[in-house]
Amino acid sequence: QSALTQPASVSGSPGQSIAISCTGTSSDVGAYNYVSWYQQHPGKAPKLMIYDVSTRPSGVSNRFSGSKSGNTASLTISGLQAEDEADYYCSSYTSTSAPLFGGGTKVTVL
Amino acid sequence: EVHLLESGGGLVQPGGSLRLSCVASGFIFNSNAMSWVRQAPGKGLEWVSGITGSGDRTYYTDSVRGRFTISRDNSKNTLYLHMNSLRVEDTAVYYCAKYQIGTQATTDCWGQGTLVTVSS
Numbered sequence: 001q002s003a004l005t006q007p008a009s010v011s012g013s014p015g016q017s018i019a020i021s022c023t024g025t026s027s028d029v030g031a032y033n034y035v036s037w038y039q040q041h042p043g044k045a046p047k048l049m050i051y052d053v054s055t056r057p058s059g060v061s062n063r064f065s066g067s068k069s070g071n072t073a074s075l076t077i078s079g080l081q082a083e084d085e086a087d088y089y090c091s092s093y094t095s096t097s098a099p100l101f102g103g104g105t106k107v108t109v110l
Numbered sequence: 111e112v113h114l115l116e117s118g119g120g121l122v123q124p125g126g127s128l129r130l131s132c133v134a135s136g137f138i139f140n141s142n143a144m145s146w147v148r149q150a151p152g153k154g155l156e157w158v159s160g161i162t163g164s165g166d167r168t169y170y171t172d173s174v175r176g177r178f179t180i181s182r183d184n185s186k187n188t189l190y191l192h193m194n195s196l197r198v199e200d201t202a203v204y205y206c207a208k209y210q211i212g213t214q215a216t217t218d219c220w221g222q223g224t225l226v227t228v229s230s
Contacts, residue, residue: 003154034215038155045205045220046155057218089155093215097160097169101147104154 004029004090004102011108017078020105022090023071028100030071034093037066037075040104041086049088050075077107085109112136112219114206119224126196126228132189132206132221140164140184143209145217146191148202148226158204159191160214174200196228 005023012018022029022037029035035053038046048057050066053073063078073092077084090102118130130146145160159180160169168180179192189206203225207217 032215034213036216045222047220048216048218051210051216051218091155091216097214098171099145099157099215099217101155101157 002100004092004100006088006090006102006105008103009106009108011110012077012080013110014080014082016080017076018080018107019077020075020088020090020107022073022075022092022102024073024092024100025071028092028094029068029073031095032093033068035066035068035073036091037064038089038091039084039086040089046089080109082109112208114208114219114221116204116206116221116224119204119226121227121229122196123230124196124198124228127192127194128196128226130191130193130204130206130224130226134187134189134206134208137208139182139187141211143214144182144189145207145209146180146189147205147207147217147220148200149205149223150199150202153202156202160209161189162214193226196226198228200226201228202226 037050040046053068054066065076088105113135116132146158161180165182177195181190203223205223206221208219210216
């Protein structure tokens, strides 16, 4: 299976909102409501930001939200802050129990 | 607080072997499926292998099936990844990750990773 498709980079100014897309197929993103999003700062481990398409774990800012339509999921960051600058990865459950990751999106705060 | 600590990485020649370990704390280890995810230098995340809480079922990505073996010792709260016939393309930081309880859909906690370098 191929990796999920994400834009290589997205940028925005402080206070703005940005959205990152994650496109899969009807066998992964479109088939299950098990899409997750991870934030990774340089040299650090990934951190879970969103799971089950739109659920935020305890402690994650409500500036982060997730959604899905068909085979495409999206992560929206509102009120962009300098600390949000990082790489973001989407992931989807698949029928083989082997999760698929996206290629990653570098978020830059201008 | 959940804590995952990987060890065992290092420099190994192509064709060599290595065993990674991940010691877990802060949760009931045998209640959660676990996985290994790797990240090649400057690249994205790639799921490598997973194992159920009891250890009765294991899963592998195609590129490592037959070369890597995932296992766990629930009495020691430890996850392992035995890697044989290592290739240059296996070079990566290997992360141990915990699935949410009762599911193999979402990993909610990751260790800091251990670097495996395969080079002659």
